[in-house]
Amino acid sequence: MQVLVRPVLRQAAAARRVPQSIRSFTYSRASNALVRQTQATKPPTKQHCQRRSYASSRYDDGSARSAVINVLNNIGSKREVQQYLAQFTSVSSQQFAVIKVGGAILTDYIDQLCASLRNLNQMGLFPVIIHGAGPQLNKLLEEAGIEPRYNEGIRITDGKTLGVARKLFLQENLKLVEALESWGVRARPITSGVLMADYKDKDTYEFVGEVKQVNTPSIKAAIADGYIPVLTCMAESDDGQVLNVNADKAAAELARALVPLKIVYLSEKGGITDKETGKLVEAINLDEEYDEYMKKPWVIHGTRSKIRDIKTLLDDLPRSSSVAIIHPESLERELFTHSGAGTLIRRGTKLQQASSLEELDAAGLAKLKQTLVRDREGLDSAGVVDRYLDTLKSRSFRAYFDENMEALAIVLPPTPGSTNQLAHLSTLTMTRSAWLSNIADNVFQQLKRDYPNLAWTVKQDDENLTWFSEMADGSIAKKGEVLFWYGIDKPEEVRQLMSEFVEHGRQMFGDVNLESQLHRAAAAAERIRAGAASIIAGRSQGGMQQQQARAFSTSTRQVSRQLNGPQQCRTYATTNPNPPLGIHNSEKDYPSRIALIGARGYTGKALIELLNNHPNMDLCYVSSRELAGQQLREYTKKPLTYSNLSPDDVRRMARDGEIDCWIMALPNGVCAPFVEAVEEGGKGEELIVDLSADYRFDSKWTYGLPELVQRSKIASAKRISNPGCYATAAQLGISPLLPHLAAAPAGPTVFGVSGYSGAGTKPSPKNDVNNLTDNLIPYSLTDHIHEREISNQLGREVAFIPHVAVWFAGIHHTISLPLATKMASRDVRNLYQDRYHSEPLISITGQSPLVKNISGKHGVEIGGFAVHSSGLRVVVNVTIDNLLKGAATQCLQNMNLGLGYAEFEGIPGVGA
Known part of the structure; x- marks a missing residue:
């Protein structure tokens, strides 16, 4: 058992939500280590910086990047760090933040x-800096005997003052640029x-301007x-x-032009202070x-104007943008988390509330049920949700x-009269x-506004554990779960809460906990599996995270599917002498037997290698x-010829x-007799x-692209048509934007380039290396079979070249997509990240x-996500x-889904 308790005392100058738990201590150590690292290292001289090469002094130094990322992992939660690294390192959003320096x-x-700024730059991040010099100007004007004049808080700038x-x-400006250079950061002054x-x-303020345009080139x-x-904050007419x-x-006008994720106003005051x-x-x-x-x-006055101006700015920016007013010592933490040490201002989201199910209309209740079932493909999950809602009544x-x-949160208030x-x-x-x-x-x-004290549980390996720690005043860990709370400041109350958690665990939250009911449903299913050696990994806390379940024994696959859905089930070939009650034991007690028809090609060889490492x-x-009679050397589990x-043999x-499973790896048009x-x-x-195109347009066959086709449909199918390599990549690249595409006749255009293995092993000009050297060969420029496949599956005409x-x-595909409405690059990227965030075989960058980085990968x-200046393409x-995810891996x-194994079983680096 691990106890994490922090005091509730808050000092007036305390940072915004700075956690005082053990996690806070970790942050403190990490940030202090970073400060010590930067301060202990004497800033290099300007001459030294000039001698250093660009490559060695910047962020492509892998060790420096890793060090900073490690620090960031201690500063914020995994979710926050991943979010910002994904956002900030994209080519289209290198100007990830606008920072106004007072x-x-x-x-x-x-x-x-x-x-x-050096640490950020070592990671390849480029904030746009704009600075003022108000205090310095006041001092110089005083020394020159010039009396400052103001009107409504705005400095009147006459010719001498200007x-x-x-x-x-x-x-x-030069001072800041030279200081950055002395720290090894390449900076460019832009003063006009x-x-x-x-x-x-002009009559009132003389040489004072209002920015009307920002030139970003x-x-x-x-x-x-x-x-x-x-x-510098000087403009031109x-x-x-x-x-x-x-x-x-x-700074606000710069932000409108650059659309950064964050706008930061650095201030020695560190934020907006509540005067009350x-x-x-x-x-x-x-x-x-x-x-x-x-x-x-x-x-009033400046504070009122600042908040009003920030609202006007954020209304013009994506909802993900925010403004932070912070002290410079908190810059890194603010940029990579939402828990810096100043004032964070964002548009937010207006929340609705309900205290009874009757307050929801039919559509709202249906949406509530759908939300509670979300991400749960478990045994009777819909029934569990219904019972949960009945309890809430x-x-x-x-x-x-x-x-x-x-987002959905359900809080159970204290029972009246309860201690x-x-x-x-x-x-x-x-x-x-x-x-x-x-x-x-x-x-x-x-x-926190509605409940002065609150408790909740979280799985100890939850990726948002840091965030929950920041929300809490204390926590206690036991057997993989963490109880968090806030608002309890009496030691005896803390001890009582800890004692209850240690003694009763999750049961202290009562039977209305939806997740507890899901646990009990899984436990009931376990009892049905009499004698089966199995483990069901518990689902996560309070609807927060779903964990993968594992079932041992091939004869329990059907129950495993009902419990966890095909993609969550993992099965092992072990003998089960006691088949589960009510389940017909038609499964085999040994690994699935596979026959591969057409093994000479590149895809066949790739598939053999995967099967050689598959445990089931x-x-x-x-x-x-052509190879009949020869030994199959690539398969090492047993001798095979x-x-x-x-067709008669088959x-x-x-x-x-x-x-149990037939794999057709034959050329197009020749596998029908075998089927x-x-x-x-x-x-x-x-x-x-079938790996050919013969059945990709046959409605009796299931199209096997698991990331886009419902996995339960594939798992229940007996005839699966494996998608084409070009078609897989194109569909995955287009699908997230389908609802946003311009109406016909405009449509996506896919410019595809394949390595010569895609032309097969039969000699031809398309796989002749001599012919391909210093060359690029177009072919089938219209009506390619993959063009038809992509268009058929997406329901949109797609041009494929x-x-x-x-x-x-x-x-490598370059896909041009016309949009119905304007979008920004970051919005597009977010669509793809949201669509594929739970897909282990899809990476968004x-x-x-x-293409050289994908060869041999599964x-x-x-990536890319370049948006035309019109915002409409x-x-x-x-x-x-093309040989792996384009064929063999897919x-x-x-096969895994159709045979009842975990979807990613046997895929290197993915299967558990």
Whole structure:
């Protein structure tokens, strides 16, 4: 048992949600280690920086990148770090943050600023910096005997003041650039040509401007060349007049133009202070709290204007964007988490509430059920949800949810008259999109307003454990689960809570806990498996995370599927003398017997290698007319010789029940006699997987693309058509954007290039290396069979233009997609990340994937996400190994599903 308790005392200057638990201590150690690392290393001299090569001084130093990422893993939760690394390292969003640096920061905290920017830059991140110099300007004007003049808080800038300011801003810009260079960070001063402005009111303010346009090419060019751009808050009019502009407003206009994930205002004050309490305001969710803040008596003058301007800015940006007002020492933590040490302002999400099921209409109740069942393909999960809802009818609760129920929390208030006055968070379920858009933070802020004390449980390996720790005042771990709580400050209450958890575990939350009922359902199924050696991995806490279940014994596959769904079930070939009650024991007590028809080609060889390493598949026959009689050396489980099976041989073998699964790896148009032989001789229970195109348009066959076709459909099929390699990559690259595509006749265009292994082993100009060297060969430019396949499966006309190149294995697609409405690159990437986040064989990257990196890999890489300046066309890149995920690996996925094994069993690096 592990106890994690932290005090409840808060100091007035305490950081926003800074955890004081053991996790907080880990953060403190990590951040302090980083500070010591940066401070202990003497900043290199300018001359040294000039001598160093670009490659050795920047983020492509793998060790430096790893070190920073390790620190970040201690700063924030795994979810937050992965979120921001995915966002920030994309080519289309290198300007991941706009940082406004106040003049006081340049005077008092420049080393801290440079250290943070160096660490970011080592990771390949390029914030756009814009700075002011207000305090310095005041000092210079005083020394020059110039009396500062203001109107409504805005500095009146006459010619003399402008001359002093212009010179000062250039000096401060150079000062920051040279300081960054001394820390080994390449920085580029950009002091003109970016901010275009009109006079604010020439008669009143003289040379003061309001930014009307931001020219970004010089910023993007600096980033492309590997420099952090450093701007000063001086603008120009159309006739070339230099104008003084407010740094905060200039930063806002930069943000509108660049659309960063975060806008950061560095301030020595560290955030907005609540004048009534004297504490920093942790967070402001504008959708829910803007009107409330505008009515507060202390929100006046500059504070009122700042909040109003930030709302106007965020209304123009994606909902994922946010503004942080922080101290420079908290810069890294703020950029990579939502729990920095200042004031975080975001649009947020308006939450709805319900205290009874009657408050929901029929559609709302249906959505609630759907949300509770979400991600649960378990035994009678719908029935468990119904019983859970029936229980809620008889007791008080409060549910919190957003409009689409991407987030749902159900709290059980204390029972009246009970000695335990602690509310329990019974269920918390979030989609990945809800996590990344920070709805979870909104939910907990509301919970803290409504419930002064609360407890909940979390699996100890939950990837969001850090986040939950930040929400809590203390925690206790026992047997893989962690109990969190907040609002308990009396030692005897803490001891009582801990004692109850140690003694009763999850049962202390009562029978209304949905997850407890799911546990009991699984336990009941276990008892049905009399004598079966099996383990069911418990599902996670409160609807928060689903774990993979494992079933041991091939004769329990059917029960395993009912419990966990085919993709969660893993089975092993062990003898089960006691078949489960009510289940017909038609399964075999030995590995599935496989016959491979057509083993000479590259795909056949790749599949043989996979089967050789599969624990539950026994390759019994390999048929090849040209290799008949030769020993199959690639298969090491037992001696095996190539045979030359005829349709009559196949018919006899099927009649005798010798084979559980037939794999047709034959050229297009020649496998029909063998399929007919299996169907004529067999009993209809044999699985057939066809790798050719012969049955991809046959409605009697199931199309086997598990990432896009319902897995339960594949698992119940006996005839599976394996998709084509080009078609797999194209469909995965197009599918997330299908609902957003422009109407016909406009449609996606796929420019595909394959290595010459795709042309097969039969000699031809398309696999002649000499012919391919220094060459790119187009072929079948219209009406290719894959063009028809892609269009048929997606329900949209897709143009496909194939080519073959000199490399051996691997396909690269460049896909152009017309959009119905404007989208930003980050929005597109989020669609793909949300669609495929739970798919272990699909990787999403902001950069364009390279074909040389996919050869020999079992997955698919999707990236690029370049958006045309109109916002109405997206270009996506996809890479796939045509022999593996494009053929053999996908075939094994379909075999696993059809035979009742875990989908990824036998796939290197994926199967558990």
